[in-house]
Amino acid sequence: ETGVTQSPTHLIKTRGQQVTLRCSSQSGHNTVSWYQQALGQGPQFIFQYYREEENGRGNFPPRFSGLQFPNYSSELNVNALELDDSALYLCASSSADGLADSYEQYFGPGTRLTVT
């Protein structure tokens, strides 16, 4: 069974640029969530996708957007990068049915984004 994978591992971008981060869900999982973790903080929920549709969103501006593909892999896109976007971006997958029932979430290793 393959776990959650993310690419790239590290990324350096300039303020104002756009970035795309990628996530492959664990086999059999149909729900993916993205989190932003600033240094020394706990992860903050960005949004969740279930069966290719956004299923919930945290307190992040519209320049943070995402996609989920038929194979349940996912992308996080961030436009007009700001210095405060520098963080570890984590993807988590689960086999929930998209409702509020509780299923264990499995995290990938993260992508470290640095904005200069």
Next chain:
Amino acid sequence: KQEVTQIPAALSVPEGENLVLNCSFTDSAIYNLQWFRQDPGKGLTSLLLIQSSQREQTSGRLNASLDKSSGRSTLYIAASQPGDSATYLCAVVGSWEKLTFGTGTRLTIIP
């Protein structure tokens, strides 16, 4: 708005000791609570998940308890080892499987 607090922020103990990490949350309407481990610069490893109807879960040297009514959870680590050194995060699940995390406890086990 759900808020999760973890105390202490950092903890150092000698190898072999038993220890308890604390987590508190403000809204008791949760579906489950998960404890994670995070090594520096790495992703999160799930340690234990406690369903809202459960009181505790055990895995090896780890035992987690949940008291929904008081908004508290504890993670007990028995016979600590240097390899247990990491940051421990608790997270509660509300709607849409959204995890709300605490800021973590950085644990150092002294050989």
